[in-house]
Amino acid sequence: MFPAEFDYERAESVSEGLDLLEQHADADVEILAGGHSLVPAMKTEGREPDVVVDLDVPALDAVNALDDRTVVGALTTYATVADSPAVRATVPLVAETASEVGDLQIRNRGTVGGNLAEAHPGADLPAAALASDATILLRNPDGKREVPVTDFFRGDGETAVERGELLTGVRFPHTDDAGVAYAKKTHPATGxxxxxxxxxxxxxxxxxxxTGGDGDEGTVSSARVAATGAVDRALRLPSVEDALAGEPLDPESIDAAAAEARADIDADRLRSDSYASGEFRGELLETYAARALERAAERVAGDAPTA
Known part of the structure; x- marks a missing residue:
């Protein structure tokens, strides 16, 4: 199918992009930043923007690893993130999760900023961003704005990005000393x-x-666990995190924590479609929480490589 007619604008800088958003303030504007969500939606789902602003800003395609944080530009592709030595070394969960997105074509074209701004309820990167305690970086005509990722996702396709703003990057605190993992049940039709x-x-x-000198890995001092796909947005699982606190990361504590995965989610919030009922998604949530924690435990013990 072909999309409805629209006006096309191309921005070669953040400032130019903001100017175009202001110029078309009264129109329905969509940002093109990879296009693997927007273009199919325009072709088959009835999405009909008046204007598409194509971001072609090389400065936003970058990975900058600093002393205690790594900043990923909004136009950085999943493939770049997955293969980046800097990301793999400093925030390995993000590299691992990026490698799980879609297929090779999608990873080569889809972007980090596009994924987060689209806020699809089954997208992979939002879970990694939440578990990594990331900060979303925004630009508007008045300057810069930072939003903690815990305040960013508002619902299916809804985020804290305001009209006239652009998502320019994501800042990740370094988690190279932690046990990390992403476990996913892939939707058979969509990826x-x-x-x-x-x-x-x-x-x-x-x-x-x-000291850890006797080989005991100790107890959990901090845990961040986040889920995607279960409800209308990615979200943290505080009951799982609380159940882990102060416990050894052994099979018993992992099973007990994973059993709390549904504790903070009302049953009627669980997503249901032709492939999985809400109840089944709730069961999957417990199963995949356990799998993620098991892999994290293996990495804490040095028994499995990170991304």
């Missing part, structure tokens, strides 16, 4: 996550002297 769970687990020393 999105039917359910996906991302985990970042930090450990203290052993329970005796805090």
């Amino acid at each position: 999105y996550a039917m359910v996906g769970v991302a985990a970042v687990v930090e450990m203290s020393g052993d329970g005796d002297d805090g």
Whole structure:
């Protein structure tokens, strides 16, 4: 199918993009930043913007690893993130999750900023961003704005990006000392996550002297666990995180924590479609929470490679 007619604008800088948004303030404007969500929606789902602003801004296609944080530009592709030595070394969960997105063609063209701004309820990267405690970087005519990722996702296709703003990048605190993992049940028709769970687990020393010298991996000092696909947005799972706190990351504590995966979600919020009922998604959520935590535990123990 062919999309409805629209006006096409191309921005070669962030400033030019903001100017175009202001110029078309009274129109229905969509940002093109890879196009693997927008173009199919325009062809088959009745999405009919008046104007498409194509971002062609080389400065937003970059990975910058600093002392304690890594900034990924909005136009950086999934493939670049998955293959980036800097991302793999400093925020390995993000590299691992990017490698799970779609297929090779999508990873070569789809972008980090486009994925997060689209806020599809089954997208992979939102879970990784939440578990990584990321910060979303925005630009508007008045300057820069930063939004904690916990405040960013508002619902299916809804985010904290305001009219006239552009998402320019994502800042990730370094998590290279943590156990991380992303476990996903892939939707058979779309490649999105039917359910996906991302985990970042930090450990203290052993329970005796805090040194870890006897080979004991110690107890969980911090855990961030986030899910995608289960409801209308990616979300943290605080009951799972609380159940892990102060516990060893062993099979018993993992099973007990994973069993809490549905504790913060009302049953009627669980998504249902022709492939999976809400109840089944709830069961998947517990299963994949356990799998993510098991892989994180293996990495804490050094028994499995990170991304």
